[in-house]
Amino acid sequence: MTKHTPEPPPPVTILAVDDNPENIILLEVVLSELGYRVIGAANGVQALEILPAEHVDLIISDAMMPKMDGFQLCKSVKNNPALKSIPFIIYTADYLDDEDKDLAATIGADRYVVKSGGTDSVVLAVSELLNIDGPKIGYDPDQQKLPLDDQSFLEQHYKLLVKKLEEKMQNLEIYSQQLLIKNEQLQRSERRYRLLFEKASIAIFVLDPYNGRVTDANQFALHLLGYDREELLALGGLPVMQQESDGPSLVEAGFSGELTMRTKDGRVLCMESDVALIDHEDHSHLIVFSRDTTERKTMVERLFQSEKLSMLGTIAAGIAHEVRNPLAGIKLNLQFLEQKYGPAFEEYDVLTLAIQGTQHIEKVVENTLTMARSTAPDVHISDIRDLVAQSAALLRLMMNKKSIDFTAEIPADLPQVKIDAQQMLQVLLNIIRNAVEATPPKGSIAVTVSVEPAREDSLKPRLCCTVTDSGPGIADEYLKNAFELFRTTKSTGTGLGLSLSRRIMQQHGGDIAITRPAQGGTSIILYLPIP
Known part of the structure; x- marks a missing residue:
């Protein structure tokens, strides 16, 4: 079984x-x-x-x-x-x-x-x-x-619900008060951190890590670049200069180094920057901390230039003794032969080239000696219009040979400036001569003088003298180092003219800048303080 x-x-x-x-x-x-x-x-x-x-x-x-x-x-x-x-x-x-x-x-x-x-x-x-x-x-x-019974239950149940509802309302009121306090604390904390963000003496940019767009920037950053907040956010990214273009560039987390940014008015700033990725709940941000090191870099460059000039002074003394005197004898002998035999001489072209060579060497020696000398400007009240007119008159023959249209737009009510007229004439001759050499035949050169209003970073207004030519424009590789000693784009140039001009401008408490106008050519701007 x-x-x-x-x-x-x-x-x-x-x-x-x-x-x-x-x-x-x-x-x-x-x-x-x-x-x-x-x-x-x-x-x-x-x-x-x-x-x-x-x-x-x-x-x-x-x-x-x-x-x-x-x-x-x-x-x-x-x-x-x-x-x-x-x-x-x-x-x-x-x-x-x-x-x-x-x-x-x-x-x-x-x-x-x-x-x-x-x-x-x-x-x-x-x-x-x-x-x-x-x-x-x-x-x-x-x-x-x-x-x-049902009636008694409903009464007691209703009474109980009312009591518990009152307790809930009291708890809700307490919770609401606590929430208001927490909200006020949160708002105070947000205002405090926003104030720290806005008042920081360093440029701070907030970027979207996925597309590099600027989502926020503090006041220091906006003032440094010259944009208002809406304009900067509309750029699509930081105005970082690249080799190919000056458009927005995508920076990455962990970057630490120098970024070159272009301001709204075209100035170039060297920014020592650090980039950090901040993750907060479901949002991520790139925070870019940037310090303007342009002035420090400029000071280092000036120190380097001073060292070069000091060395140049020692060399110049030797040149003056070893080269200048023999060169004068060579030049006189060549000029004597040129006058004696004239254009009919079989080797007249060779003789002419030799004379031009001695003139070029003489020019190099003279400019080198001028750069080596550290002569303080002897300033007096002067009218910039007279100096522009003198420069144009001295270079009129060069401009006529190339049929260059020269114009000068100078208001009659310009303020006078304190300058060394001879040194400033030398600067204008250098700048306008460079413009003539860069301008093609039948081109144009325009000189405009105006007053730049006082800016927040400049206590006083400045006089601006701008020389613009219609040439091909200065190349990128020369633009950044245009004022370096012996830096030139001309086969017969010495590379001393712009360096000498900048030193004279700085000795006058002014400055010099090079820009490329949208219509082409090159503009050189001379800035002079107005007393």
């Missing part, structure tokens, strides 16, 4: 009712480890729909829920003959006082468990209720009636 093995009993099923899904998941995890089957419902209405379709051995319900709370669910279950024998646990964090517990007892709740006691307390209550054989002590579902 075959022995029949009985099937194991189905697992004990517990209905967990809570409007917070996380609480149901927590109960399911804890109770399933003890062998219980847990099903969930979001409120009392959903629980009453589940009960007829499922065999439920125990109910655990939260007290406060939408649609139907735990007290109403408990009363409905205990009033239903088919369900009233199911043990009922109210598992709550909201109703903690004696009135809550009394109401739970009068409607037939078997246990009242507080969530603050942890899951151990509810596990203990489940174990106690499911181990009772038959009805629980003190409650006979077939004989005992609920002590509260």
Whole structure:
């Protein structure tokens, strides 16, 4: 005879009712480890729909829920003959006082468990209720009636809800006050950091790390580049100069070095920069910290130039003694031969080239000696219009040979300046002569003089004298180092004219700049302080 093995009993099923899904998941995890089957419902209405379709051995319900709370669910279950024998646990964090517990007892709740006691307390209550054989002590579902009728329950339940609503409102008011305080603290903190950002004495740019667009910049950065915030943000990126173009460039996190930026008015700034990536929640930003090192670089370059000039002075003294005197004799002899034999001489062209060679050597020696001498300017009140007119007159023959159209636009009411007229004439001759040599036949040269208003970085207005030619324009490789000693683009040049001109301008408290106008050619601007 075959022995029949009985099937194991189905697992004990517990209905967990809570409007917070996380609480149901927590109960399911804890109770399933003890062998219980847990099903969930979001409120009392959903629980009453589940009960007829499922065999439920125990109910655990939260007290406060939408649609139907735990007290109403408990009363409905205990009033239903088919369900009233199911043990009922109210598992709550909201109703903690004696009135809550009394109401739970009068409607037939078997246990009242507080969530603050942890899951151990509810596990203990489940174990106690499911181990009772038959009805629980003190409650006979077939004989005992609920002590509260529907009207009394509604009154007490309503009273309880009002009390808890008032408590909630008080808690909400406290929370609202705390939130206002936290919000004010947050706003103060934001204002403080915004003030630090705006008042920092260093340029700070905020960039989008994915496309390099500028999303913010502090006041120091805007003042340094000459843009307002909207203009800078509209550029699409930092105005970093590149080898190919002067357009926006994408900088990367971790970069530390020099960036060359072009300001709104065309000036070039050397910016020592560090780039950091800041990750904040779901946003990332590139922060660029930049310090303007243009002046420091200029000072280093000037120091280097001074050292070169000092060395040049020593060399110049030797040149004056060893070269100048013999050169004068050679030049005189060549000029004598030129006059004696004239153009009919068979080697007249060679003789002419030799004379031109001595003149070039003489010019190099003279410029070298001038650069080596450190003569302070003897300044007097002068009119820049007279110097422009003298320069044009001295170079008129050169301009006529190339049919160059020379114009000078100089207002009659210009302020006078304190200058060394002889040195300033030398500067104008150098600049205009360079313009004549760079301008093609039938080209044009324009001289304009105006007053530049005082800027924030300059205490006084300046007189600006601009010489613009219609030549091909200075090449990129020469533009950056145009004022270096012996730097020239001309095969017959000495590379001393611009260096000498800049030194004279700086000795007058002024400056000199080179730009490339949009229409082509080259513009050289002389800046002089107005007394």
